[in-house]
Amino acid sequence: MKKIEFWYSIGSTYTYLSTQRLEQLEANNDVIFEWFPFSVRARMIEMENVPFMAEKKRQKIDYMWRDVQRRAKLYGFDAKTPAPYPLKEFDLANKIAILGKKEGWIKEYTKITYKKWFLEHLEPGLDPNLSDTLKELGLDRDKVLKEANSNEIEDNYLQNTEIAKNKGIFGSPTFIYENEVFWGDDRCEDAIKWSQ
Amino acid sequence: MKKIEFWYSIGSTYTYLSTQRLEQLEANNDVIFEWFPFSVRARMIEMENVPFMAEKKRQKIDYMWRDVQRRAKLYGFDAKTPAPYPLKEFDLANKIAILGKKEGWIKEYTKITYKKWFLEHLEPGLDPNLSDTLKELGLDRDKVLKEANSNEIEDNYLQNTEIAKNKGIFGSPTFIYENEVFWGDDRCEDAIKWSQ
Numbered sequence: 001m002k003k004i005e006f007w008y009s010i011g012s013t014y015t016y017l018s019t020q021r022l023e024q025l026e027a028n029n030d031v032i033f034e035w036f037p038f039s040v041r042a043r044m045i046e047m048e049n050v051p052f053m054a055e056k057k058r059q060k061i062d063y064m065w066r067d068v069q070r071r072a073k074l075y076g077f078d079a080k081t082p083a084p085y086p087l088k089e090f091d092l093a094n095k096i097a098i099l100g101k102k103e104g105w106i107k108e109y110t111k112i113t114y115k116k117w118f119l120e121h122l123e124p125g126l127d128p129n130l131s132d133t134l135k136e137l138g139l140d141r142d143k144v145l146k147e148a149n150s151n152e153i154e155d156n157y158l159q160n161t162e163i164a165k166n167k168g169i170f171g172s173p174t175f176i177y178e179n180e181v182f183w184g185d186d187r188c189e190d191a192i193k194w195s196q
Numbered sequence: 197m198k199k200i201e202f203w204y205s206i207g208s209t210y211t212y213l214s215t216q217r218l219e220q221l222e223a224n225n226d227v228i229f230e231w232f233p234f235s236v237r238a239r240m241i242e243m244e245n246v247p248f249m250a251e252k253k254r255q256k257i258d259y260m261w262r263d264v265q266r267r268a269k270l271y272g273f274d275a276k277t278p279a280p281y282p283l284k285e286f287d288l289a290n291k292i293a294i295l296g297k298k299e300g301w302i303k304e305y306t307k308i309t310y311k312k313w314f315l316e317h318l319e320p321g322l323d324p325n326l327s328d329t330l331k332e333l334g335l336d337r338d339k340v341l342k343e344a345n346s347n348e349i350e351d352n353y354l355q356n357t358e359i360a361k362n363k364g365i366f367g368s369p370t371f372i373y374e375n376e377v378f379w380g381d382d383r384c385e386d387a388i389k390w391s392q
Binding site for chain 1 (some may be wrong): 243253255256258259262263266267270364366367377378379382383386389390
């Protein structure tokens, strides 16, 4: 069983595709993915690369939404695009994932909150997506929010972002097998091949 | 036989991959590619998006070269990266391709000049790549250069770039089947699936 790191930020559009298909890939291949949330926004600001925002890039933005939708269909699930973007509560959504990793519900949380974003157009990190997702997981909303906003979780989030930088990660999702970096949902199969 | 448009600029790194494998894809699928050179640089300047140049993007540049190399190996050919970048004679290299389309040698010219760039690190549009490529094609260098620099070819080049813009193209390579746009060498198979 080969272990592949899955580095991601809730807020990245293409990451939706990976979150919905990694389990199937694990079932079909001799691999297991370990999930690592980090702040891709912090990495992009460092690189002076905040994508998809300028009006002059309108064609590229439109293309991105169309491509995400086509690829989702190709994989066998749905994506109602465009979804709300960018996320207002980007950091909170990811800090909850960090807490979820510590407590064992990171994958379910990420998958559900992404589904609500791309199927119902409800933003991660904001109600009703936030409350409904935590309810589906059987978690106490107030307790989760308090812990997600603690110094410990904030430190873990910053730490992951620093580790991501040192590993050469500049976008979400990124897959790493040993020291080999694969950027993009569309490179997930390359990472699997590399690991075999 | 489905006809897919292949829009490209000599100077784009990932385009190397497509130029070396489209014939094989034609042999294995019910598709034929029509090649259209355009100025991706003009498109990027319009979008204020000149990639891979800033020192802060060093990690991304390094990754791009590694990814091109890995993907070439995956496809069964070689890429010695990094290759010289960006090209000094970007426009001339593409205008020669425009002339080659008119005269029927565009595919061979593009494949050979790209090979010399990625295997021998000789820039397209500059000697010795330029002279050697034309010699391999049995063409008269002085005549080709004179015609490639004519108003007619310049107009065709600008026209293709304008058409590319109107089709929603913002990068090289781009594949189009009917009105569906697929950006990137890694979306070529999606375009083929779409056409079937």
